[in-house]
Amino acid sequence: MKIAVRPLVESDLAAADRVFRLAFGTEFGLPEPMAFRGDSDLVKTRWRADPSAALGAFRGEELLGSSFAARWGSFGVFGPITVRPDCWESGIGKRLLEPTLALFEAWRIRQAGLFTFPQSPKHVALYQKFGFWPQALTAVMSKPVEPRRERGQWSCCTGNPASLRACAELTEQIFPGLDLQREI
Known part of the structure; x- marks a missing residue:
């Protein structure tokens, strides 16, 4: 499969949002994968933060996956990296990681990080191929909260x-x- 990786442009964002929702919704086993993250707009928000750090993997004009990176001075973080479920296990994640990490080199990043599924050996193994190793498991905890009666400023x-x-x-x-x- 011939894949080209290039920066996303604004007209790619709707397709990137679909891939993002479908990939995560499928990974989490949602009955309606496209409902993942509701009405949030993570893809457009990450792209607006730095369009040059938003990459897409394309077969022709068809978007198969995307990667977003952020530079916080000397620290870099990337993610989400998403790939269409029908293209999983085809090396697209690896193809997206290579230019993402090249951005970190160009930015002279001294420390880089990411978040991934700690329960997924395939995700952990992919990032280990690029020198990333688990540092700590993070407990994600939640609690229902009562809505505030007064509005904050x-x-x-x-x-x-x-x-x-x-x-x-x-x-x-x-x-x-x-x-x-x-x-x-």
Whole structure:
């Protein structure tokens, strides 16, 4: 199968969203895989954060998978990487990882990370081929919450230079060069 990996453009986002929902919805065994994440818009949000870090795997004009990366100063994170379920086990995830990690090299990332399914040997093994090893299992916990009676006030951190400086000071202590201003 001849696959080309290139940056996603805005007209690719609807197809990338379909692949994202179908892949995760299928992996989680949802009766309606396309209902995964409801009305959220993760794909478009990740693309808008940095279009050059959103990659697609194409067979001709047909999108088979995508990968999103983020640069937070000297720290890089990638994901989600999604592949259409009918193309699983065909090497597309690996093909998407190679240029994603090349972005990290170009950005001079000093520490890179990702989140994956710890219960899935195939996912863990894929990332281990690229030098990523599990560091800690994360317990994902939930609790129902009561809706607030009063409405909170929104504030914009980007309009407050002191808040941005405080964030930069905090993240620098966590990891030298960690910078979340692009996300904020």
